[in-house]
Amino acid sequence: MASAFGDQFLQYLPLVLFSALGVLQIAAARAELRGLTFFKKPLYCYVFGAIAIVGAFVWFYATGDRNAEPLVRTVGEVKVFFGETESFATFMGGAIGALVATLLVSSVVNAGISGSTDKGDPRGLDALKEMTFFQAITRSLGKGVSHFSTYIRGRSRI
């Protein structure tokens, strides 16, 4: 029973991981977040995204009857199906995994982006229009340390 649960987890996780990767590329291309995309041209991101999403779903449905009765296990006196708590946890794990993978790969692939701040001090996702996630985080941390140092110097003069 335990291994069968593990099988369902191992089949749902790749579906979420790869389809979320595809969705993130489509979203990044649409919002012009150059620091998050894997490709320079938005069209390639859309194509990659579509292939990842469709491919993940086709693989998922080709590798099992998804209309079969879900596995049941008993926790105390309560019957628990794989499809609620477990699928939610698996989805969150897959989505976070896809986000981390996107941030890592895009930061490496786009390391050469200028990261210029001609348009002022972009906050949040807007920073990723001009720089990678790692560049944005490094800049934010640097500013945080600088503000903290200024604050400490100010306090020490009092």
Next chain:
Amino acid sequence: MGKGLAISALISADEAVFDWLNGLVGKVPVFDRFMRLVVDDWFVLTCLSLSMIIIWFGARSLSQRERNQRAVWTAAWGVGISCLWFHLFRINDIFDRARPLQEGAETLISYMRTDQSFPSEAAAVGFAFATAIWIGNRRAGLALGFLAFLWAFSRVYCGVHYPSDVVAGALIGIFTSFLMYFIWRILKFAPNSFIKLMQWIHLA
């Protein structure tokens, strides 16, 4: 007496609509296969969940992005609370209604569920997603509403629920999302703090 007759009439009408829809199974095999895809516990739910990612990250303007992100926050709460109605407060157990096949329905083209039929949790979850997103983004909300409708329809077509089950479930989901929207409008600090934190790490 009058009330009892009215309820009986409603139940009869409900069963008549179900028999008509479920009786269409087998007439167009391609449509049956499509419905079998939609009715399962994975396809629509995964699509709805993935759409939260594109709605969160994919807006072009800052103002639309903030509205989208608040809508995703509301959707997460709306879906969560909708599930709580069924799993914590067990509203299914209040109405003792067996699934259609357990009552001799025509055809079931999905696996047999053994819990109570009324109301439908799938419809509640689907419409909770759609309503919360519609509040912040009309077009995306309509698209998700169509998905939620398709999922609810497939539950009746495939013999999993009666029509009134999915209507009641949809109303629960819509009500819950509106409730969450108004609660978070009053308690603005919670979604604001969360979005500010995400902005600080450049994920919002």
